[in-house]
Amino acid sequence: MNQHYLMHTKEKPHSCDVCGKTFSRKSSLNLHYLTRTKEKPHSCEVCGKAFSQKNSMNLHYLTHTKEKPHSCEVCGKAFSLKNSLNLHHLIHTKEKPHSCDICGKAFSQKNNLNLHYLTHTKEKPHSCEVCGKAFSRKSSLNLHYLIHTKEKPHSCDVCGKAFSQRNNLNLHYLTHTKEKSHSCEVCGKAFSRKSSLNLHYLIHTKEKPHSCELCGKVFSLQKSLNLHYLVHTKEKPHSCEVCGKAFSIQKSLNLHYLIHTKEKPHSCEVCGKAFSRKDNLNVHYRKHRKEKPHSCEVCGKTFSLKKILNRHYLTHTKEKPYSCEVCGKAFSQKNNLNSHYLTHTKEKPHSCEVCGKAFSQKNNLNSHYLTHTKEKPHSCDVCGKAFSRKDNLNVHYRKHRKEKPQRVGHW
Numbered sequence: 001m002n003q004h005y006l007m008h009t010k011e012k013p014h015s016c017d018v019c020g021k022t023f024s025r026k027s028s029l030n031l032h033y034l035t036r037t038k039e040k041p042h043s044c045e046v047c048g049k050a051f052s053q054k055n056s057m058n059l060h061y062l063t064h065t066k067e068k069p070h071s072c073e074v075c076g077k078a079f080s081l082k083n084s085l086n087l088h089h090l091i092h093t094k095e096k097p098h099s100c101d102i103c104g105k106a107f108s109q110k111n112n113l114n115l116h117y118l119t120h121t122k123e124k125p126h127s128c129e130v131c132g133k134a135f136s137r138k139s140s141l142n143l144h145y146l147i148h149t150k151e152k153p154h155s156c157d158v159c160g161k162a163f164s165q166r167n168n169l170n171l172h173y174l175t176h177t178k179e180k181s182h183s184c185e186v187c188g189k190a191f192s193r194k195s196s197l198n199l200h201y202l203i204h205t206k207e208k209p210h211s212c213e214l215c216g217k218v219f220s221l222q223k224s225l226n227l228h229y230l231v232h233t234k235e236k237p238h239s240c241e242v243c244g245k246a247f248s249i250q251k252s253l254n255l256h257y258l259i260h261t262k263e264k265p266h267s268c269e270v271c272g273k274a275f276s277r278k279d280n281l282n283v284h285y286r287k288h289r290k291e292k293p294h295s296c297e298v299c300g301k302t303f304s305l306k307k308i309l310n311r312h313y314l315t316h317t318k319e320k321p322y323s324c325e326v327c328g329k330a331f332s333q334k335n336n337l338n339s340h341y342l343t344h345t346k347e348k349p350h351s352c353e354v355c356g357k358a359f360s361q362k363n364n365l366n367s368h369y370l371t372h373t374k375e376k377p378h379s380c381d382v383c384g385k386a387f388s389r390k391d392n393l394n395v396h397y398r399k400h401r402k403e404k405p406q407r408v409g410h411w
Helices: 002-009 026-037 054-065 082-093 110-121 138-149 166-177 194-205 222-233 250-261 278-289 306-317 334-345 362-373 390-400
Strands: none
Touching: none
């Protein structure tokens, strides 16, 4: 009873000789000393994990027995610990009794509030012993260590794919169940992840809260801004192990590897043509559907791709932003400039497999192949005469229009 009175009087007569922290109970002081000495006298008989307190070990045993004796009266969810159930009840009651003194943000759990304070103080007390990167939370540091150890302890029961974090595995399971429980209230589009829905809403609100400190360009996503900064720093930390080419993002490197492996995992269901990238397949489908969703505001001409429309606008503005460093000749498209450089270097990287003749441009090689196959895919609508090259057909049309023919240029 004497111990109980101390709860009311708030007395803490037992103090630590090392740090001065005080306790109301002698047993609590003894347990505190274990945190100083790092002693863990209680070990699990199943896995050998050690604990400083007996009750912590008893709770740990529940992870082996899978017992969850505490269940929620509202939704029936079960928990191994009573305090976990108490915290869970806050989901139903919506209570957030712990609020931040600085910004007023409220939390259901005190430890989440403590972690939130670190966002104001910018403290990152937990640092990686391998690379030195610092974190505000110990759990974040533990997850970070998996990058160095390459451990992926959580594997999918369906396909066997492994993950370093449990929550990533849970999200992965949705790819098998096809569940999309989070739907947009504006357009109805559904998502498997709440975070994906939140990002989707930015499309409707047009918000771009993340801006570049160097050029002012704004982005809807922080990760997009982070990638954008690489444009300024010129960093390309991801390099190909085959040819050494470097990329600013890992995704670009992964796509680049398909050039070496020749993999084309995405094939068209209509004609069977295969592509290395899913987005290229999606663009290809437009040819079958005859879709041209991008139209020119000047002349009304439509295009299947936005980038083709942007190139088309240069025909109206007469802009030629790409100029040759050797002779100064300007071009509206970067690939035309690259082809032009070959006239200075005299390179002819495209050679015919039949006769060995070399060409500076791939399209000239393709036209040359027709001299071997005798194909004439371009025919006149007026008289039916066929030609192997489109430019020769255009010259032929002038004869029907009574125009003076001009000499056709050769390679």
